[in-house]
Amino acid sequence: MKRARTLMKRAPKLAALAVCVATVLALAACGSSSAGGAGGVSTVKEGTLTVLSDLAYPPLESVPEGKTAADCEGYEVDVVDAVAGKLGLEAEWSQVKFDTIIPQIKQGGRADIGASAFTVNDERAEEIDFTDPYLDSNQGLVMAASSKVLDPDTELNNAYAKVAVQSGTTGEAWVEENLTNAQVVPLDDVVQCLMGVQTGSYDACVADLPVLSHLCNTSYKDLAVKQEIATGEQYGFVVSKDNPGLTEAIDKAYKELVDDGTIARLQEKWFGEQL
Numbered sequence: 001m002k003r004a005r006t007l008m009k010r011a012p013k014l015a016a017l018a019v020c021v022a023t024v025l026a027l028a029a030c031g032s033s034s035a036g037g038a039g040g041v042s043t044v045k046e047g048t049l050t051v052l053s054d055l056a057y058p059p060l061e062s063v064p065e066g067k068t069a070a071d072c073e074g075y076e077v078d079v080v081d082a083v084a085g086k087l088g089l090e091a092e093w094s095q096v097k098f099d100t101i102i103p104q105i106k107q108g109g110r111a112d113i114g115a116s117a118f119t120v121n122d123e124r125a126e127e128i129d130f131t132d133p134y135l136d137s138n139q140g141l142v143m144a145a146s147s148k149v150l151d152p153d154t155e156l157n158n159a160y161a162k163v164a165v166q167s168g169t170t171g172e173a174w175v176e177e178n179l180t181n182a183q184v185v186p187l188d189d190v191v192q193c194l195m196g197v198q199t200g201s202y203d204a205c206v207a208d209l210p211v212l213s214h215l216c217n218t219s220y221k222d223l224a225v226k227q228e229i230a231t232g233e234q235y236g237f238v239v240s241k242d243n244p245g246l247t248e249a250i251d252k253a254y255k256e257l258v259d260d261g262t263i264a265r266l267q268e269k270w271f272g273e274q275l
Helices: 002-032 075-086 098-107 170-178 190-199 209-218 244-259 262-271
Strands: 048-053 090-095 135-144 162-166 183-187 204-208 223-235
Touching (some): 048 075, 135 170, 135 190, 135 209, 170 204, 170 223, 204 209, 209 223, 244 262
Antiparallel strands (some): 135 223
16 A cells, blocks of 8 residues: 555656656657758758859859858859858858769768759769759860861860860760760869860860850960850759758749849859840
């Protein structure tokens, strides 16, 4: 009887304790559903959209001389910053090599998206999710402006020709598929490719047309786009397959930016026209 009375005295306290534990667990569960995010969007760092990019692809993204990744600029940078603003987040950029971005986004935990002129294709989509496309592009082939080559497709397709490409890009894939006899030289970024063509180390460079056109018009005026390669590509931002809510939120925010005229203004700013 004494033990029974003791348990009866403890019962209200045990019940109250159980209610407290249940409440704490429920609150924790609610917090974890959008941990690190804003408005229900899940991100790896609270209030922040963490972005990986190679930041060496003007006018899409680049770091001004003497600056850091925090000061990056370009069309893609402005679009991501505007999207982040729509989501109540602040974009934070990190500079990494292009061909490491998809593996890092797939692995998760370090960044939320990759933004580095990624062409949407089936091979990449097996690893990660893409947002809706935000820019159309073709490839371009650059050589010395003084070059007398009349047909780059044919005249570069030999064992003596060296064609520079950025490693892991669709430009590299195009050269490997179409200039099968040429020497493909994969480099870290397109600026290295163009410098190599400029100095005569390589005969040509193949990369995304908007970037090559911009660089030849501004920084490498002794080079020229000798051929536009109609590949019909589209760029999308890279997101982990484990975070479909973020992909959906980015698509919604981007559409709002199109509808309110922001995207048109940014295209005028960086390309001089609406694309």
